Structure formats: structure tokens, C-alpha cells
Amino acid sequence: MSAKPDNPNYKVVAENRRARREYAIEDDLECGIMLEGSEVKSLREGGANIAESYASVENGELWLINSYIAPYKQAKTFGHDERRKRKLLVSRRELSRLWSETARKGMTLVPLVLYFNHRGIAKIKIGVAKGKKLADKRATEAKRDWNRQKQRLLKQQSR
Known part of the structure; x- marks a missing residue:
């Protein structure tokens, strides 16, 4: 991320760790994300x-589907649906590229x-990805393990 970690407004709310394992992100x-008030408070x-x-791109708009935002306890009457479709905000050029x-x-x-972000606005980072096959996942793991082993060996030699 480009924001400084000491910024009081910057805060990571949710991270998709499986994405880098399951997909080759190119x-x-x-993107901006359209949220209701109770959703923003729950995210905080x-x-x-x-x-x-x-x-997914549907009817010329970008939507986030099946994301979960916990209900906000103080918003009893004006709560939100936890798994509703949320509209993502991108430029027309980006939308056509996606x-x-x-x-x-x-x-x-x-x-x-x-x-x-650093201004306190909710953002989501979307990756354009291609699904990995099982062999690709194994190759990625083997490469990561080899790099770790290599770092250990270099560290031992420098002592």
C-alpha cells in the first residue's frame, strides 16, 4: 500500500489471503465501494x-458479490443485509478494460x-486474475520453499 502505516486513518479491514494461492494475479x-452507514460503522x-x-461486470456496472459485512449492533431499525451486492466505483475506461x-x-x-485509505474512505483492491491449476500451486510452493532455504543458507554462510 502507498499510505504510511503511521497514518491514523489507514486501516486494513479484510484481506483475501487465499487469492494469491488460488489465482495468478496479473x-x-x-476501487471505491458504495456502502450504507451501518456498513461503514461495522467496517470500522x-x-x-x-x-x-x-x-463481476453486469449491465455496465461493477459489482462486489457475496462479500460479508457483519451487522452493526447499534443500527437495529436501519441495519443492512450482510451479503448484499455492493456497487464498486471505477472509471468508464477501467470498467471497459475489466x-x-x-x-x-x-x-x-x-x-x-x-x-x-489515508483519507478514511473505504476502498477495495481488485485483482485481475487467472485461476491456477494444482500443478501451478505446487510449483509456487516449491519455489517459495526454495527461496526460504536459500535465505537460510546465505544467512549461515555470512556468520
């Missing part, structure tokens, strides 16, 4: 999950991280 994009308390969610990559190239739009 590009990412920061940290009650969200984007692990099972995905984004639509072409999902429709033509068979890519998937995966939410990577949901956070409040």
Missing part, C-alpha cells in the same frame, strides 16, 4: 470477510484487500 486496481469495527467473494478481460480472456476479478 494486475490490480483500487473490523467485521468483514471477502474470502468467498468475487467481482469487462474485456473477463469476457474475452476468461479472467476473474478477485477482491484482494478491503481497507480505509
